[in-house]
Amino acid sequence: xxxxxxxxxxxxxxxxxxxxxxxxxxxxxxxxxxxxxxxxxxxxxxxxxxxxxxxxxxxxxxxxxxxxxxxxxxxxxxxxxxxxxxxxxxxxxxxxxxxxxxxxxxxxxxxxxxxxxxxxxxxxxxxxxxxxxxxxxxxxxxxxxxxxxxxxxxxxxxxxxxxxxxxxxxxxxx
Amino acid sequence: xxxxxxxxxxxxxxxxxxxxxxxxxxxxxxxxxxxxxxxxxxxxxxxxxxxxxxxxxxxxxxxxxxxxxxxxxxxxxxxxxxxxxxxxxxxxxxxxxxxxxxxxxxxxxxxxxxxxxxxxxxxxxxxxxxxx
Numbered sequence: 001x002x003x004x005x006x007x008x009x010x011x012x013x014x015x016x017x018x019x020x021x022x023x024x025x026x027x028x029x030x031x032x033x034x035x036x037x038x039x040x041x042x043x044x045x046x047x048x049x050x051x052x053x054x055x056x057x058x059x060x061x062x063x064x065x066x067x068x069x070x071x072x073x074x075x076x077x078x079x080x081x082x083x084x085x086x087x088x089x090x091x092x093x094x095x096x097x098x099x100x101x102x103x104x105x106x107x108x109x110x111x112x113x114x115x116x117x118x119x120x121x122x123x124x125x126x127x128x129x130x131x132x133x134x135x136x137x138x139x140x141x142x143x144x145x146x147x148x149x150x151x152x153x154x155x156x157x158x159x160x161x162x163x164x165x166x167x168x169x170x171x172x173x174x
Numbered sequence: 175x176x177x178x179x180x181x182x183x184x185x186x187x188x189x190x191x192x193x194x195x196x197x198x199x200x201x202x203x204x205x206x207x208x209x210x211x212x213x214x215x216x217x218x219x220x221x222x223x224x225x226x227x228x229x230x231x232x233x234x235x236x237x238x239x240x241x242x243x244x245x246x247x248x249x250x251x252x253x254x255x256x257x258x259x260x261x262x263x264x265x266x267x268x269x270x271x272x273x274x275x276x277x278x279x280x281x282x283x284x285x286x287x288x289x290x291x292x293x294x295x296x297x298x299x300x301x302x303x304x305x306x
Contacts, residue, residue, distance in 0.1 A: 059197070069194070069195060069242070069244070070241075070242025070243060070244045099200070101197045101198075101206060102197070103208055103211065103213070104211075104213065104214060104215075105213055105283075109206075109208060111206065113200065113204075113206075116204065116294070116295035116296070119207075119295075121206075121207055121287055121291065123287065131283045131284045132287070133207070133284055133287035133290075133291050134288075135288075135292070135295060140288050140291075140292070142284040142287060142288040143284050144283075144284055
């Protein structure tokens with residue numbers, strides 16, 4: 001019970017970054033970020049986000065030169081990698097990790113896939129545009145959202161519809 | 175129609191999209207939508223099964239991979255009606271043999287992604303045989 005409450009509190013605390021400025025706020029933000037990184041290192045709470053981050057680095061590296069697909073693909077730029085890494089960092093703890101891919105226009109793809117009709121793909125551009133498309137049963141949702149340091153609610157809701165958060169479900173069941 | 179003109183497409187034909195990126199195949203052998211997104215190109219290249227023996231189909235796939243050069247991992251088989259039901263067109267070309275372009279894609283990326291997801295949901299992955 002205590003473990004469940006503690007984990008719930010951690011999940012709640014670790015769900016949103018700060019936009020505050022000022023020396024104290026920056027110190028708190030740095031401590032907050034370090035705490036998140038430590039929680040991420042727990043596979044249970046991070047749910048493989050660190051593995052996804054490693055995969056992101058590998059894909060960005062492999063696709064970092066022009067024509068990486070032999071068909072004229074644009075390279076994945078450093079800016080695109082940074083946007084994708086920040087997006088991963090901004091995911092609330094307890095969210096399932098995506099799989100990573102690259103696209104011929106140099107965008108990086110994050111995919112949450114449960115089945116052919118419960119699937120979400122998010123393409124990240126170097127400018128921080130998030131092009132998303134999702135099939136959820138008979139419904140389909142797609143569009144573009146800006147990434148401004150927080151995962152847009154539209155995309156977060158879609159992740160939860162495609163892959164419900166197993167950590168929270170486990171805690172609720174405890 | 176000259177002898178070089180490709181035959182018209184029928185609704186029940188099967189088309190192959192050759193897979194040259196491991197990342198386009200999921201661990202469960204299903205296909206990712208990225209395999210079907212033409213962007214930044216306007217059209218998507220496919221090969222018609224019609225009139226080809228399996229070995230001939232794989233030979234074309236290997237030629238596609240060799241021109242890049244890239245590894246041929248397999249092919250995504252999809253029916254014509256799975257493409258046309260997404261309001262796309264299939265335009266056969268005289269060369270290379272059995273080639274066709276999937277045309278009529280919307281210009282914006284999210285629209286292309288959702289169509290590619292619909293196609294990927296019904297596409298079937300066939301791994302390349304050990305010896306071709």
